Amino acid sequence: MNFNHNNILKCQNILASLKEEKMEEKVNKKSPIIELLMVIVSREDDEKAMKILDNLHVDLQLLSLGFGTADSTLSDYLGLDIKEKAIIFSIIKLKDSEDILKILNDKFNFKEKNTGVALTIPIKSATYNLIDKMGFVL
Numbered sequence: 001m002n003f004n005h006n007n008i009l010k011c012q013n014i015l016a017s018l019k020e021e022k023m024e025e026k027v028n029k030k031s032p033i034i035e036l037l038m039v040i041v042s043r044e045d046d047e048k049a050m051k052i053l054d055n056l057h058v059d060l061q062l063l064s065l066g067f068g069t070a071d072s073t074l075s076d077y078l079g080l081d082i083k084e085k086a087i088i089f090s091i092i093k094l095k096d097s098e099d100i101l102k103i104l105n106d107k108f109n110f111k112e113k114n115t116g117v118a119l120t121i122p123i124k125s126a127t128y129n130l131i132d133k134m135g136f137v138l
Contacts, residue, residue, distance in 0.1 A: 046086030
């Protein structure tokens with residue numbers, strides 16, 4: 001290729017249009033529409049938590065039983081003093097996550113020490129793209 005003024009201008013224009021396309025692609029990417037909900041409570045509260053989620057129409061729930069392994073300082077900080085734990089994993093709609101977290105916080109008083117925790121993690125992956133392409137309404 002000849003590096004004269006016209007060729008340099010053409011290259012600059014191509015690079016500018018590619019950059020513009022990339023920016024549009026970033027802007028047009030959809031935000032996640034589903035989230036992973038994780039609720040960690042004492043084993044005594046696992047049925048109560050799952051019943052609350054059932055009442056909120058959270059249909060998919062996976063319960064995992066475990067033991068706390070953090071030292072007491074970290075456990076106290078996270079409000080997870082009880083050693084035997086129930087961890088509930090659920091998939092929820094992004095639009096419902098704030099309400100679900102508020103209800104869980106109200107029912108379990110998670111703001112107090114040693115009561116548990118509930119959190120969400122946005123899901124955006126091949127699965128998300130598959131759901132989007134298949135046209136599922138979430």
